[in-house]
Amino acid sequence: MTVREAPIVAEAFEPRPKDAARAAKPTEIVLAFDDNRLASVVFGNYDQNLARIERRLGVSASANGNVVVIRGPRDASEQARRVFEMLYERAKQGQVAGEGDVEGAIAESAYQGSLFPGEFDGGREGFGHIKTRHRGVVRARNSAQDRYMAALRKYELVFADGPAGTGKTWLAVGHAVSLLEQGAVERLILSRPAVEAGERLGFLPGDMRDKIDPYLRPIFDALHDFMDPRMVERGIQTGMIEVAPLAFMRGRTLSRAAVLLDEAQNATSMQMKMFLTRLGEGSRMMVNGDPSQSDLPSGQKSGLGEAIALLSGVERIGRVRFVESDVVRHDLVREIVQAYERGARAETQKRA
Numbered sequence: 616m617t618v619r620e621a622p623i624v625a626e627a628f629e630p631r632p633k634d635a636a637r638a639a640k641p642t643e644i645v646l647a648f649d650d651n652r653l654a655s656v657v658f659g660n661y662d663q664n665l666a667r668i669e670r671r672l673g674v675s676a677s678a679n680g681n682v683v684v685i686r687g688p689r690d691a692s693e694q695a696r697r698v699f700e701m702l703y704e705r706a707k708q709g710q711v712a713g714e715g716d717v718e719g720a721i722a723e724s725a726y727q728g729s730l731f732p733g734e735f736d737g738g739r740e741g742f743g744h745i746k747t748r749h750r751g752v753v754r755a756r757n758s759a760q761d762r763y764m765a766a767l768r769k770y771e772l773v774f775a776d777g778p779a780g781t782g783k784t785w786l787a788v789g790h791a792v793s794l795l796e797q798g799a800v801e802r803l804i805l806s807r808p809a810v811e812a813g814e815r816l817g818f819l820p821g822d823m824r825d826k827i828d829p830y831l832r833p834i835f836d837a838l839h840d841f842m843d844p845r846m847v848e849r850g851i852q853t854g855m856i857e858v859a860p861l862a863f864m865r866g867r868t869l870s871r872a873a874v875l876l877d878e879a880q881n882a883t884s885m886q887m888k889m890f891l892t893r894l895g896e897g898s899r900m901m902v903n904g905d906p907s908q909s910d911l912p913s914g915q916k917s918g919l920g921e922a923i924a925l926l927s928g929v930e931r932i933g934r935v936r937f938v939e940s941d942v943v944r945h946d947l948v949r950e951i952v953q954a955y956e957r958g959a960r961a962e963t964q965k966r967a
Contacts, residue, residue, distance in 0.1 A: 644685040644692050646699055653706040654681040657699060664702070664717050668695055671721055697724035710752070715943050719756030745789045753789050759941040760786060770933035772891070772900045774923050776880075777937025778956075780948045783903040784877050788837040791873035794899060795855075801871040802855050805834045806890075808881040809860040831858050834877060861886055870895030879904035879919040881911055887918025907959070 648654040658665050658678050665676045665683070674687030674695045683699060685692045701720040702712045710716070744754040745764065755761035760782055766773045767790045775783045794800045835858060838847055850856035861882060876882065876890055879902045894900050904919040911917060926932050939952040 641687060642689040642692050644696050646683050646685070646696060648681045648683075648703055650707075651681045653703060654678075654683075656706040656712050657702045658683070659712060659717075664712055667714065667717050668698055668721070671718075672698075694721075694724045708752075715756060718943055719754060722757040745786070745793050753786070756782065756943045757941050759935060759937045760943075763935040763937075764790070766933035766935050767899075767901065771898070771931060772894065773902070773933040773935065774919075774926075775901070775903045775935045775937065776906055776919060776923065778907065778939050778942060778952045779905055780942040780952065781937040782943050783937065784833060784875075785837050785840065787875050787877070787901040787903055788834065789841050791875055791899075791901070792838070792841040794873045800873045800897070800899065802857065802873075803838075803850070804864075804869055804872050804874045805831075805838070805856075805858045805877070806861050806864060806875065807831055807834065807877045808879070808886065809862065831860070834858055834875075861890060864890055864893055867893055868895045869893045869898050869900075871897040872899075874898055874900045876900075876902045877904075880906050880909045880917045882918040883911065884916055884918040884921050887922045891922065907955070 648657070659667075662678055665678055668674070669676050672687070672691045672695050674685055674691050676683055676685050676695060678684075685695045685699075687695070698717070698720045701723060702716065705716070705720075706712060744752050746752055755764055759777070763773075763775055763783070763786060766775075767787070775787070777783065788805065791800075791803050791805070795803055835847075838856070838858070842850075847856060851858070861876065872895070874893070879887065881904075882890065891900070891902075902919070902922070904917075906917065906920055909917050923934060927934070939956055942948050942952055
């Protein structure tokens with residue numbers, strides 16, 4: 616039996632197994648939280664977090680007031696216990712427990728809690744999370760996001776490629792905002808290629824800003840997650856924040872800036888070279904994209920894959936690759952991405 620001190624008490628009613636054969640033997644763990652209100656945050660509306668943990672870990676979790684009883688294979692039950700404890704500790708700090716937070720806790724718990732260190736790790740403050748004034752602490756939700764955050768801290772230029780829903784854009788914008796708030800840079804420059812399948816800017820109504828707004832809206836949405844809307848508008852008016860199509864970067868030198876190129880798979884080889892050579896003194900550059908969702912005309916090479924291949928040997932450049940298992944959106948998004956990946960592999964095998 617294992618007993619933890621308040622505010623969380625854990626009692627395991629099954630002796631610890633001595634070999635792998637007994638690891639799957641059913642066990643029961645009881646967690647009692649000292650704060651009913653925070654316990655309800657952990658369990659989620661209508662116990663939706665409990666249902667997610669049950670589905671993802673293959674255990675049974677039933678809540679009654681501030682107590683949750685976990686039943687299932689020992690290893691899975693122990694992991695579920697760690698998930699509940701993590702969510703409770705974050706709830707005590709005023710953080711929410713949404714779908715993504717539960718998924719992040721599940722990913723972290725798989726590493727026995729050692730994936731994301733505390734406030735200090737090897738002398739690096741805040742490793743594994745980003746601090747911003749308006750959003751607070753933003754934590755990595757899986758090992759790929761953790762590697763991405765570490766790379767953003769270490770390198771002046773970082774490439775991140777992988778499927779949609781892995782948090783690349785959101786984390787990059789959060790890092791850029793944190794650099795601005797710390798005074799490490801003087802401005803933010805956030806860009807995307809204005810390319811969409813079957814549509815052209817000139818056919819959209821309105822002035823230039825109206826035409827490009829649909830292409831840049833995802834960046835604005837991420838920016839508003841980390842900054843007050845009034846601050847965003849004021850920053851745009853003063854030039855401290857610039858959100859513009861990739862074509863507007865030509866001929867410029869971007870100094871003392873945090874520069875993000877999103878949806879980089881839609882940049883041509885020439886555009887990518889142009890963008891990368893804009894890097895100026897005191898700047899940090901982030902390039903994100905999903906190679907499987909290129910909207911370039913058929914037969915035209917994407918600059919993202921080419922740049923990653925050409926620059927792979929440069930030590931001062933970081934690269935993080937996300938895969939379908941790193942998707943942190945709705946469960947169905949992960950399954951959709953995996954289904955398309957299977958389809959692509961099957962098509963490749965047919966052609967071979």
